[in-house]
Amino acid sequence: MRLDLRRLLPVRTLRVRLLVTSLIVVALPIALVALALEQEGRQALRSEKEAKLFALARVLDAELGPGGYDALLADLPSGTSDRGEAIRHLNRKLAPFTDRIADAAPGVGVGYYARKLDAVVTYGPSRDHSNTVGLSITPDHPGRIVMDTGEPLAAVGTLVRGPILNAMWPIIRNGEAIGYIWSNEYSAAIEKQASAIDFAAVVAGLGGLVVAFGIISLLSRRLSREVDVIVQGLARLKHDLRRPIPPLRDELGAIVEAINAMAKALLDARSLNENILASVADAIVAVDPDGRITAVNPAAEHLYGVVSTDVIGKTYRSLFASDARVDSVLLDTLATGRVHAATTIDLPRGDQTLRINATSSVLRDGDGKRIGAVVVLKDVSERERLMVQVMRADRLAALGELTAGIAHEIRNPLTSIRGFIQYLDECESLEEWRAYGPLIIRQVDSLNRIVGELLAFGRPHPPRIGTVDVRHLVEEMAFLARGKSDARIALAFEPDLPTIEADGEALKQALLNLIINAIQAIPDGGTVTVSARAADDDHVVVTVKDDGVGVAPENLDKVFDPFFSTKPSGTGLGLAMVHRIVDAHGGVITLDSKPGVGTTIEMRLPIAHREAEVTP
The missing domain is CATH 3.30.565.10 (Histidine kinase-like ATPase, C-terminal domain)
Structure with missing residues (x-):
């Protein structure tokens, strides 16, 4: 299951997150080190105790001599075979030595066990454990494992003396285990020393945590102050790009320099865009996805008769009267994403309607997401009036050329007809009338053909x-x-x-x-x-x-x-x-x-x- 610190922390500040994260990062190694030290301390303590107890057992082994129990029993009166007497005899010989060893190492119990007699020979200090002399160990006692294997063994458990750490050393004579020597110490005493080691490890760990918390707190406070400077500076830059973030040191200083450089570049780009928009003669209006105006250049202010500060944030339809019929390519582009290029529309303005060429397109951010639409408007009312005048002048010129052409085409046949009529008016010969009559008819037919073509051209079906x-x-x-x-x-x-x-x-x-x-x-x-x-x-x-x-x-x-x-x-x-x-x-x-x-x-x-x- 993933641990979400943001849900656990009521205050989600950078400093709190830094403190908690740093403490977790520091506390975990300290805890692991403390645990390792505790385990190593306990292990070292036990190893040291075992080494000391085995050393005492080897001293007792050396004191027994090379002849072992048999050498000590050699001075018994001949014919004595009583087990109890043999145990008492060995106890008299060895008890002074085991008591001296036990007195030299307070809290330690030492003694001999004879395998042939299957009895405790001595257990020092005798004043505390003399009652155990002559007793046999249980069948599952670790001492029997030591005598069977001939290998030393250290065991923790509740034995004759109670809960102890018992180091058992085999007595090997002539290749045979004739018994074993033990040297033990109460587990409670060992645990007390181990607890002291644990306490030292805990104190060291907590001390390390306190020191680490102090250092982390100081560093996080400084880092938090510097980050707050950046956060507050960014908040100011959101409204005013001309107020840079104060300089800082180290890597945060480099970040601040980069942010200030980007703010300066953005300010320059915005100024350039504003200058371009202000200098463009065509009206430009931009809206957001909700149809609210986000940008208006001076030409658009003049075209709509508004002030940018009054209309920014208002809907585009608010620029028109409530009863005005608005056929807006901008709103169409915003709704459908369709681009319009040089579309001629009528723009109502007061008591007149302007003829406008409108070009609209979709606005997108750096990720290609639609963030609004923009329209460029050019007032072509005056241009269309001039075009009408030019077309009227062209038509008048064409009419003049047409009139001149008609006059030229008709004048030639009329001139010929007039000449023939004048000639025939003075002529009395019927033959000449017959000769020139067809010529006059052909000229009249020519006039009729010209008029017919002119009528066909002027009145097309x-x-x-x-x-x-x-x-x-x-x-x-x-x-x-x-x-x-x-x-x-x-x-x-x-x-x-x-x-x-x-x-x-x-x-x-x-x-x-x-x-x-x-x-x-x-x-x-x-x-x-x-x-x-x-x-x-x-x-x-x-x-x-x-x-x-x-x-x-x-x-x-x-x-x-x-x-x-x-x-x-x-x-x-x-x-x-x-x-x-x-x-x-x-x-x-x-x-x-x-x-x-x-x-x-x-x-x-x-x-x-x-x-x-x-x-x-």
Whole structure:
């Protein structure tokens, strides 16, 4: 189970956590060391006691002499075989020595045990243990193990004397264990000394903890003060990047320097951004995910008629009257994530409505998380008014050119008619009337043709939409055009050419006009190439290319103007009519020409016809 200190500590300050963590880190080794010292002390104490007791046993063994018990029993009267008398005789011989050894080592009991007699011979000090002389040890007594194995043994337990540490030494004579010597000491005395060692270890451990706590407390207090300086400095920087954190020493000083450097860089970047926003002529407004305004530049203040300090934190809709209909690309981007680019919208402002180009996008943080949206607004009301004026001027200029063209085209036939009438007014010959009458009629027909083309150009009919096979249409118009010239006409079609929705008759008129113009522009032996292909999934392109004389660069911008023509007999309404037809279908017509190389005209027509959309 994982220990969570934060749940155990009511005060979750850095200093408290440092103190608790440091104490745990310090206390654990100190406790382990104290425990190890206690165990080592106890083990050393027992080893020392065993060494002392075995030393006493070896002294007693040496005192017994090489002859052992038999040598001491040799002076018994001959014929004496009484066990009790033998034990008493050995006791008289050995008791003075065991008592002297016991007196020299207070608290220690020593004695001899004779295996043949199976009895305690002596147990010193005799004044305390004389009553044990002559007794036999129990069958499970460790002394019997010592006599059986011939190996010394130290054992703790309750024996004849009581709870003791007993060191037993075998008496080996002529390779045989004839008994054993013991030297023992009360366990209570040993435990008292061990307890003293334990107490010393505990005192040393606690002393170490107290010293460690004092040192840790001093260090943590200093570290806590320095960390508090950083924390308070960061809190100030949150509101004012111009107030750096006071310098500190060591590693924390390096951290403070890095924080101050980052704050300075952030301040510089913020100042740069503010300067950029302030200098941008377009209005910029940013909002957070809840639609509340987070940034407004001076241009936006002027556009909305507000002050940034009054609107920061308010909703974007609060910039408008409560009853105003707001079609906001900013709020749409915020809700859907869809980006708007140069979208024209109406922005209500007081008693007027401004025409605005709006571009909106999503704002994201460094991790790519959406944090709001921003919109850039450009007031194009004045520009649109100027464009209307320019377009009006262009229309007036075009009307002037159209009027001049009409006057020029009509004046020539009228002049001829007037001349013929004046001549015939003075002429009385019927033959001359018959000769000049057809000329006058041809001039009138020319006037009628010009007026008819002018009416067709000025009053176009809406296209009659139907399904048109582009390949069949091109082949049919190429066949008709071949009858008007000996020029070579080549056709090229892309496989699987789709049908389109269009006015077939209008397209025939436009295509025939283009092919005839191309034929008229090439010298004898030239080639006109007509091709059709699918440009994409939505458009078909029909191209008419010739290798004729081409169009001069200065005339390229005029070829689709009414009454502009480089042909002596042309009215200049053919290409203008073609342009009108392509526009009515929602298509695009382009012309590319180089003098002496040829001309290429391309009609790009939509496959599916769409009605023109009118945006209020």
